[in-house]
Amino acid sequence: MDKLQAMTTFVRVVEARSFSKAAETLSMPRSSVTTMIKNLEAYLGTPLLRRSTRSLSLTEAGERYLASCQAILADIDSAESDVSVRTNAPRGRIRVDMPGVIGRSIIVPRLREFEAQYPDIELVLGLSDRPSDLIYEGIDCAIRTGVLADSALVARRLGQLTWLTCASPRYLRQYGEPESIAALANHRTINYLSNATGRPLDWRFRVNGENLEMPMRSRFAVNETEAYLQCGLEGLGLIQLSEFAASVYLRSGRLKEVLSSARCAPVPISIVYPQARATVAIRTFVDWVVAIVRSDLPQ
Structure with a gap:
């Protein structure tokens, strides 16, 4: 054998x-x-x-x-x-996990460029909002948002994400625009379910220089970014999502930001990988991701 x-x-x-x-x-x-x-x-x-x-x-x-x-x-x-004699051509198979919005907006559109530059690296991309255990699931590297927990993973900072509270013009015509956080009690909101706990994530604001997290009541809750975004676009309620995910809809007018003065502090976004799996191919991919994502995200 x-x-x-x-x-x-x-x-x-x-x-x-x-x-x-x-x-x-x-x-x-x-x-x-x-x-x-x-x-x-x-x-x-x-x-x-x-x-x-x-x-x-x-x-x-x-x-x-x-x-x-x-x-x-x-x-x-x-x-x-x-x-390898071909020192400029790293090779190998890499499993990558990342949020769907990052994968669809930044990584996938640049894959042809990556293939041309590194033809011997095979990528297996997992686009999901589900938190993954890199060691147990055999994932070589992952893009993550938020403050990282202490671990044995190597982390490279990619930039930061700003979270916005948004609504569609249809919703605002029907219910009006909230003028304060307190006014949210009289509005409809859509909750996002954590894939880690199954519970709705608290909404995040910044008031008088202090970060504030608060639960919101809602009639609808989803656990996937695209579905969550679609609920907002359909006018089912207010949503809170990253500026990166909302930007194209803000520009087109399909979404409008509300409570802009109460934006919470930006959260970091990083790419992480286990040191034990830091092959030449993985380090090459990580360097490539750092370069292209930093050009699209604020630092």
Whole structure:
């Protein structure tokens, strides 16, 4: 058994959450992937995956083996990249996680440029507002907003985001514009549900030089940025989102900022990655992201 190929196949199955999808990305028959995983489990003497017709999950042994395989494959990638004759062409596969609005607005439109400059780097992009565990989920780097918790992750500052309170002209015609934070009690608001807790996020303001966080009552709540934005555009209520996400609609007049004097302080945006996975390809991608995002975001 080729242990390195077996490790690579196992990691790909876990990442794809499917034998069929893993087989497609590896250009292998599904039967070959299935046989390789069965042989690997037999060799190790323990099951690595729990299989059902609809789901695929790791056993406890599988979780430990996955972490080891990812570290080993990252070390191999780093070693190959460091000694490669093509020193100006880093290569490897990178899993990236980022907020959807950042991915769609900044990263995806520049992917053709990235491919031309680094043709040997394969990117797997996850666009989601869901917080991810880089170590457990095998993600190589992620773009995050807000103050970062202390961790072993390496962080690079990209810029900062300003949060705005907005409404559509349709809403303002029907309900008027709030003149103060206290007036919000008489307005309709849309809440954004935290993907980490499942609870509505507090609304954030700055009053008399102090940051203020307050819960808001709402008839509607969503947990995805595009859907949240669409609720605001439809006039269902006031919304609070980043200036970056709202800017195109503010320019077109489809949204209007309200309570501008009570804007909360900007929050930082960063790209983070585990030091243990800092291959040449990952460092190259991080440097590229830093360069293009800093040109689009205020510092």
